[in-house]
């Protein structure tokens with residue numbers, strides 16, 4: 001049996017060792033053959049015979065296990081050597097990063113309004129009830145609050161539901177005239193194909209002396225802006241309601257998918273709603289102590305713009321960080 005110890009130790013790799021294992025410990029292997037001889041051994045020697053054989057078996061097993069571990073360690077070392085990465089080597093396949101489509105869209109919008117002399121303002125994401133609702137003519141228990149449910153903290157603090165509170169912050173901080181936009185994240189208790197709990201808005205506000213600001217001014221700038229963003233689109237204003245503007249309007253563009261023919265995306269109307277706007281309600285000016293002024297305001301959702309510009313079907317995909325989607329915007 002000595003030679004079997006040698007066989008184990010001479011196995012040059014795992015495959016060779018496996019062959020030795022079968023020949024030794026297999027069903028028809030050496031040990032099985034030796035154990036089978038037991039029946040021919042005289043009864044009084046049987047015990048000793050079995051004891052010797054079992055001792056051998058144990059030793060061979062130990063030898064085998066030790067060899068196996070040694071060969072596996074060797075193989076692992078070889079594999080690591082073969083796969084080692086030379087970190088000093090140049091890679092030709094590095095890919096450039098790109099702005100997220102939402103940020104890129106936001107930048108374009110800001111660019112337009114900056115060129116029209118609107119200053120960029122930021123407010124607070126954790127806002128209070130006064131700025132987010134009360135001062136915007138949305139008193140407690142006003143039904144319009146239902147559409148903007150959010151996360152509430154104690155002491156009347158909340159995650160802002162729109163960028164409109166930045167209007168209030170700016171007016172409390174500055175004297176008129178005002179021309180500002182406010183881009184930023186907002187939060188609502190919504191989640192479906194076209195809504196996420198966090199999204200981005202851009203607010204706009206212009207305030208000047210009475211008589212200097214008209215709905216016609218508002219209409220002109222928004223039409224110009226929408227043509228800048230979507231080039232060849234028709235724009236229409238529909239009467240609507242917002243507590244902080246009077247009169248209020250919602251603005252539609254002709255559907256960018258079907259060019260106004262009617263399709264699934266525009267619910268076969270040929271139009272897509274893209275923003276809300278209006279003439280600032282006198283109650284808002286009263287809340288910030290502005291007298292003898294007039295103004296217009298507007299607000300839009302950045303994700304909605306990004307989806308229409310890039311023809312993205314599911315809003316939620318913008319937040320999944322899927323590299324395949326993001327790579328398309330490089």
Ligand code: DAH
Pocket residue numbers: 161162163164203204242244245275276277278297298299300
């Ligand atoms: N704050 C509104 C919203 O989140 C959007 C909006 C509509 C803003 C009309 C305005 C406005 O400034 O005049 O739904």
